[in-house]
Amino acid sequence: xxxxxxxxxxxxLGLMASSCKGVTxxxxxxxxxxxxNSSAAATKERASCDKLNVEPTVTEEYAIGSAMAVHWVQGGxxxxxxxxxxxxxxxxxVHEYINVVGKNLGAQSARPTLEWTFGVLNDDKNFxxxxxxxxxVFVTRKLLSELDNESQLAGVLAHEIAHVVxxxxxxxxxxxxxxxxxxxxxxxAGIPGSGKLIASTDSGGNLDLDGDSxxxxxxxxxxxxxxxxxxxxxxxxxxxxxxxxxxxxxGYDPNEYRTLLRKTTDGSSLGSRHPKKADREKRLVAFLDGxxxxxxEFAELSLEGLHNPPLKPELVAAVKSTSRGGVAKDGK
Amino acid sequence: xxxxxxxxxxxxxLALGFPSLASAVAVGxxxxxxxxxxxxxxxxxxxxxxxxxxxxxxxxxWEGADAKNKQWHKVKTAAGKKGFVxxxxxxxxxxxxxxxxxxxxKRQVNPAGFVxxxxxxxxxxxxxxxxxxxxxxxxxxxxxxxxxxEKKAKDVSTADIAKHxxxxxxxxxxxxxxxxxxxxxxGKSKGGT
Numbered sequence: 001x002x003x004x005x006x007x008x009x010x011x012x013l014g015l016m017a018s019s020c021k022g023v024t025x026x027x028x029x030x031x032x033x034x035x036x037n038s039s040a041a042a043t044k045e046r047a048s049c050d051k052l053n054v055e056p057t058v059t060e061e062y063a064i065g066s067a068m069a070v071h072w073v074q075g076g077x078x079x080x081x082x083x084x085x086x087x088x089x090x091x092x093x094v095h096e097y098i099n100v101v102g103k104n105l106g107a108q109s110a111r112p113t114l115e116w117t118f119g120v121l122n123d124d125k126n127f128x129x130x131x132x133x134x135x136x137v138f139v140t141r142k143l144l145s146e147l148d149n150e151s152q153l154a155g156v157l158a159h160e161i162a163h164v165v166x167x168x169x170x171x172x173x174x175x176x177x178x179x180x181x182x183x184x185x186x187x188x189a190g191i192p193g194s195g196k197l198i199a200s201t202d203s204g205g206n207l208d209l210d211g212d213s214x215x216x217x218x219x220x221x222x223x224x225x226x227x228x229x230x231x232x233x234x235x236x237x238x239x240x241x242x243x244x245x246x247x248x249x250x251g252y253d254p255n256e257y258r259t260l261l262r263k264t265t266d267g268s269s270l271g272s273r274h275p276k277k278a279d280r281e282k283r284l285v286a287f288l289d290g291x292x293x294x295x296x297e298f299a300e301l302s303l304e305g306l307h308n309p310p311l312k313p314e315l316v317a318a319v320k321s322t323s324r325g326g327v328a329k330d331g332k
Numbered sequence: 333x334x335x336x337x338x339x340x341x342x343x344x345x346l347a348l349g350f351p352s353l354a355s356a357v358a359v360g361x362x363x364x365x366x367x368x369x370x371x372x373x374x375x376x377x378x379x380x381x382x383x384x385x386x387x388x389x390x391x392x393x394w395e396g397a398d399a400k401n402k403q404w405h406k407v408k409t410a411a412g413k414k415g416f417v418x419x420x421x422x423x424x425x426x427x428x429x430x431x432x433x434x435x436x437x438k439r440q441v442n443p444a445g446f447v448x449x450x451x452x453x454x455x456x457x458x459x460x461x462x463x464x465x466x467x468x469x470x471x472x473x474x475x476x477x478x479x480x481x482e483k484k485a486k487d488v489s490t491a492d493i494a495k496h497x498x499x500x501x502x503x504x505x506x507x508x509x510x511x512x513x514x515x516x517x518x519g520k521s522k523g524g525t
Contacts, residue, residue, distance in 0.1 A: 059457070062457045065457075066456045066459070066460030066478075067459065067460040069456070069460070069478055070463065070475055071471075073474035073478055074464075074471045074473075074474040078473065078477055079474075079477040079480075081477070090480050091480045091484055095485070096487075099485045099488040104496065104502070104505070107368040107490070107493065107506045108367040108368075108421075108505050108506065109427075110423075110425075110427050110428055111427065111428045112366065113427075113428075113429055115485075115486070116485070117482055119481045165428075209457070209459045210458045210459035212459070213462040213463040213466060216459045216460065216463050217466075248420075249420040249505065250420070250502055250503060251420075251497070251502035252502065294356065296358055296359065297356045297357060297358055298356075298358075298361070298394055298422070298424060299419070300419070300420075300422070300424065301420075302402075302403060302419065304403060305403065307501040307502060309500035309501060309502070
């Protein structure tokens, strides 16, 4: 799960009640009242946890992505719902437009066979967008309300698609698997589902998350914790470049991506790992300037015939509406 | 980066299925179809007849750019059919086909069969539904909303995407149909662009 356009910390979405950052293993063990196992056998078991760092199966990716999506939707105040408030858990029709724009980009990404799903979070305070493995992408109402045109919308969605394509969240998921495994082995702690996690080190490292919602919950919360630590600069630069590529591929003017970057702020809450917007724009300009074809070789991109379509008026009206459907925050 | 380190890095990237780096392709070389419902047209125009429709991962032989419309490229399919494909539909690198379910996540499984294979079928996973419902409160409501969202997302077809691209002045990349209309050579393709 990534949060890339945020102007505030992901904690602003209320996704995690607490964080283990800065807490040592011994401190954790002491607080948890568990036993630290420092035996040779435990050391060997900890090393075997690295076997969990494998590419997930399709169902495994869908499962962790789905659970993370539940987290983001809950924490983001729910999905934007019909404004008349009389349609139960239905979602607003602006979702159709978002999915047309997003699925067009996803269908020409490097993972065209994913079933991409795009949603609008009710959050009207935070300028933010996030994504999960298995291809869920969410943007906040606040972000949508500040867009000038469809090219900028495409830029946001393409940036999140890029993180999924580049499997940045999968790296966090794998790190979460290994981390939970090592914690469970070291502290003999009762982490829900950890028994199956440890056992899978001897069976290829893939997990049946649909068969163990406790393990799925433990891993989901660990991945979200990692996501909260901020985004790696190189991952952000890579996502920016791939987003620009996707925009050009679809026919959008990538200069609108630069305008989009300027709408973000360099909040200190983002952490030192997150690049400054000026550096991101500089990298983007360098990439666009370097786009030239070599005689006799196939060029995947050219800057000819690009357009900058307006946003659909229905979307503008809907996101600026003061009415909020969706999920009321209850602190859970 | 030392050679050994670089080799280890490349091996790791491949093992985890990360996209590979682009490579140069000259006339006569192979290109990959990257977009869904990629139409091979009789002439370099989005309104021409579709000779055949290809899917991500299929390979074509590149025969160069059209002299007048340089964003259209002459190609020859594996089945020997010739035509023109829009620039954005082609790539020098293979797309990731990991979601062909019968292969349990491995890549390169019959790209043409992808559309009919159910490979793209996804729903909020049973484990996530159980996880959200057990947590209760607005997690449970989030599950219901996501299920509603997925239905809406699935209802967005490639025909909808192609229609929007045309109306918004975008490139004709994603075709409306997964197959070329029979008798396409006699009439205009309904490729949605």
